[in-house]
C-alpha cells in the first residue's frame with residue numbers, strides 16, 4: 001500500500017503528541033528504507049508494476065463524487081494506481097439528493113439542506129473548492145411550534161425585532177419555556193447526542209490509526225456505534241431516562257422533520273437526526289450540489305450525464321456496464337454510489353443484500369400565505385415559522401417552515417409530508433397560493449432496528465457499494481465518510497491486481513454550473 005490519507009492527517013495533526021510524531025517519523029523512515037531496498041532489487045520492479053485501473057462510479061451525488069475525490073487524493077504515487085475514472089449519472093445534472101428548486105424566482109434547497117459544524121469532510125470540501133458557507137442563523141430568532149392536529153402544544157416566542165438585544169431576550173425566555181416543559185431531560189438528550197457525535201469523530205482519525213473497513217458492521221463496531229443501530233431511538237432514550245413528554249413531542253418532531261419517521265428509527269439514525277437540530281448548522285451558499293460538482297471537476301473525471309446504467313456484468317477479469325442508451329463500458333472496478341432499493345440495475349452474477357425500503361418524503365414548496373383558520377388561530381402572525389408535528393395519522397404533513405418572507409402577507413414555504421399534499425388540502429392550509437412545486441423523494445432508508453447492512457464489497461471482487469452505510473444514517477457527511485472508506489478499500493485491494501486498460505485520462509474541467517440545473 002503506497003497511498004496515504006493526507007486530508008484527514010492535516011485535521012488530526014493538531015491533536016498528536018510529539019512522541020507519537022517522532023514514532024511516526026521513524027516508521028516512515030523504515031518504510032522509506034524498505035521501499036528503497038525493494039525497488040533496487042532488479043526483478044522486483046516489473047513484478048509489482050500494474051497498469052492503472054479504470055474505475056466506473058454510478059451516481060454523481062456526494063457519495064460518488066467523494067469516491068472520485070478520495071481516490072485521487074490518496075493515490076498520488078507514480079505510476080498512479082487509478083487511471084480513468086468515469087462517473088455515470090442518469091439525470092442531466094450532478095448532485096443527486098443535493099438539489100435546488102426555483103420557486104417564483106427564488107432558489108431553495110429541495111433536498112439535503114443543512115450540515116453540522118462537525119461534518120469535517122464537508123467543511124474540507126468547501127475550503128478546498130473555495131465555496132462560500134451560509135450560516136443557519138435562524139435558530140435564535142425564528143419561532144417554533146409543535147402542532148398535535150388540534151392545537152399548538154408548545155410554542156416559542158417570536159422575536160421579530162431587528163435588534164440583537166431583544167432577540168437574545170426572546171431566546172433566553174424560550175430556553176426557560178423549554179426547560180419548564182421538559183426539565184433536565186433536555187440535558188440528557190444533549191449528552192446522548194454528544195456521545196454519538198464524539199464516537200463518529202473517530203472516522204476522521206489519521207489512516208495510521210484507522211483501519212480500512214470491509215463491512216459496515218465492522219466500521220460501526222470500531223467506532224462504538226454499532227449497538228445504537230440494534231435498538232430503537234425510543235429504547236435508547238428511555239434507557240437514559242428521558243421524559244416520555246420530551247420523546248413524544250420534541251424528539252418526535254425532529255425525527256419527523258429529518259427522516260419523516262417516528263422514534264422507532266434506530267438509536268444511531270436518531271442521534272444523527274437530533275444532532276441536525278442543534279446550533280451552528282450551515283449550508284453552501286448557492287446550493288450544496290456545488291460540493292459534488294466541484295469534487296468532480298477537480299478529480300480528473302470523465303462525467304457521463306443522462307447515462308443510466310442498466311446492467312453490470314462480471315466477465316472474467318473486468319466489468320461490463322451497459323446503459324439504457326445502448327452504450328457499453330469496460331471497467332476494472334465498479335462503484336455503486338446510489339441506493340439500490342428503487343433502481344433497476346441488472347447484476348450478473350446476481351447477489352443478495354438485505355431487503356430495504358426507502359422512506360418517501362414529499363417536499364411541497366408554496367409561495368403564498370398560510371391560513372390561520374386551519375390552525376384554529378385568528379391571526380397568521382400567531383403561526384410559528386417552523387411548525388413541527390407529533391405522531392398522529394390525522395396530520396397530513398410532518399412540518400411546514402418559512403423559507404423566505406417577501407412581504408407581510410407573501411412568503412415562501414416548504415412542507416414535508418409522507419404522502420402527496422393534494423390541491424384541495426393546500427387550499428385549506430393556505431389563504432393565498434401563487435406558486436406550488438412538488439417533489440417526491442425516495443429520500444432515505446425506512447429505518448428499522450436492528451438494522452442489517454449490505455456489504456461494501458458486493459461480489460467479493462471489485463464491485464463496491466457506498467450506500468450500504470445509509471442503513472446506519474443518511475446524510476451528506478455519512479455518504480462522504482462511507483465514500484472515503486470505499487476509496488481506501490479500493491486502493492488497498494487493487495494494489496496487487498495487474499490489470500489491462502491503458503489510461504486515457506480526459507481532464508475535463510467545465511465550469512461547475514455546466515453540470516447542474518434546478519430540479
Ligand SMILES: Cc1cc2nc3c(=O)[nH]c(=O)nc-3n(C[C@H](O)[C@H](O)[C@H](O)COP(=O)(O)OP(=O)(O)OC[C@H]3O[C@@H](n4cnc5c(N)ncnc54)[C@H](O)[C@@H]3O)c2cc1C
Pocket residue numbers: 058059060061062063064088089090091094095096097098110111112113114115307308309310337338339343344345361363441442443444467474475476477479
Ligand atoms: C428531502 C431530503 C432532505 C434531506 N436533508 C438533509 C440534510 O438537511 N442534511 C443532510 O446531510 N442530508 C440530508 N438528506 C440526506 C442526503 O440528501 C443524502 O444522504 C445524501 O445526499 C446521499 O448522497 P448519495 O450520493 O449517497 O446519493 P444520491 O444523492 O441519491 O446520489 C445518487 C445518484 O445516482 C444517480 N443514479 C441512480 N441510479 C443510477 C443509474 N442506474 N445510472 C446512473 N445514475 C444513477 C441518481 O440520479 C443520483 O444522482 C436529505 C434527503 C432528502 C431527500
